[in-house]
Amino acid sequence: KNQVEQSPQSLIILEGKNCTLQCNYTVSPFSNLRWYKQDTGRGPVSLTIMTFSENTKSNGRYTATLDADTKQSSLHITASQLSDSASYICVVSAPQAGTALIFGKGTTLSVSS
Amino acid sequence: DSGVTQTPKHLITATGQRVTLRCSPRSGDLSVYWYQQSLDQGLQFLIQYYNGEERAKGNILERFSAQQFPDLHSELNLSSLELGDSALYFCASSAAGSREGYEQYFGPGTRLTVT
Numbered sequence: 001k002n003q004v005e006q007s008p009q010s011l012i013i014l015e016g017k018n019c020t021l022q023c024n025y026t027v028s029p030f031s032n033l034r035w036y037k038q039d040t041g042r043g044p045v046s047l048t049i050m051t052f053s054e055n056t057k058s059n060g061r062y063t064a065t066l067d068a069d070t071k072q073s074s075l076h077i078t079a080s081q082l083s084d085s086a087s088y089i090c091v092v093s094a095p096q097a098g099t100a101l102i103f104g105k106g107t108t109l110s111v112s113s
Numbered sequence: 114d115s116g117v118t119q120t121p122k123h124l125i126t127a128t129g130q131r132v133t134l135r136c137s138p139r140s141g142d143l144s145v146y147w148y149q150q151s152l153d154q155g156l157q158f159l160i161q162y163y164n165g166e167e168r169a170k171g172n173i174l175e176r177f178s179a180q181q182f183p184d185l186h187s188e189l190n191l192s193s194l195e196l197g198d199s200a201l202y203f204c205a206s207s208a209a210g211s212r213e214g215y216e217q218y219f220g221p222g223t224r225l226t227v228t
Binding site: 004041042043044045046049089091101103104105106 | 115117154155156157158201203205216217218219220221222224
């Protein structure tokens with residue numbers, strides 16, 4: 001079983017709408033949780049990094065939340081744009097796990113006009 | 114543009130062969146990380162180097178090896194290639210040796226196709 005599970009696997013929304021992507025993890029303890037945006041065929045780009053003591057962090061139209069008690073994180077995208085079409089990857093940093101950065105498989109978001 | 118460069122962009126080779134992927138980190142970054150991304154898998158951490166020395170190992174096969182040179186560029190060597198090695202290989206760099214809390218900047222990747 002993956003230690004970082006993301007849902008939904010894919011999502012289609014209309015331009016201008018909001019959406020929320022989910023990340024559930026079982027990694028414990030962990031030091032930080034990151035969200036990356038990856039355009040097709042390109043390297044991931046960091047959106048947010050949150051330590052276990054942070055509840056929310058924003059980066060423009062992207063807002064990430066973290067509930068360390070329930071081991072859940074979400075990424076909320078406001079007023080979506082066509083350029084938001086990409087894969088969004090949740091990553092948990094857990095040095096004790098050996099591999100340190102554990103990646104989810106991502107949610108593929110398609111924004112249509 | 115992240116400032117991390119990778120060459121080549123695409124590589125097509127046959128099973129059993131050996132290839133070398135190259136990565137130049139952002140100016141000033143001492144850490145280099147290698148990742149593999151297959152179609153049906155998420156990104157998998159392979160190995161990290163910090164200032165020329167191996168710092169951490171992930172799911173790296175024995176057929177794979179890496180090194181970081183004095184000018185801080187890094188190479189990932191893949192040998193005895195199998196069809197299953199076909200994937201995108203990403204390099205990332207960061208300023209610090211610790212993987213925690215520090216931003217990692219990813220390169221554009223090398224797409225390896227093994228036929």
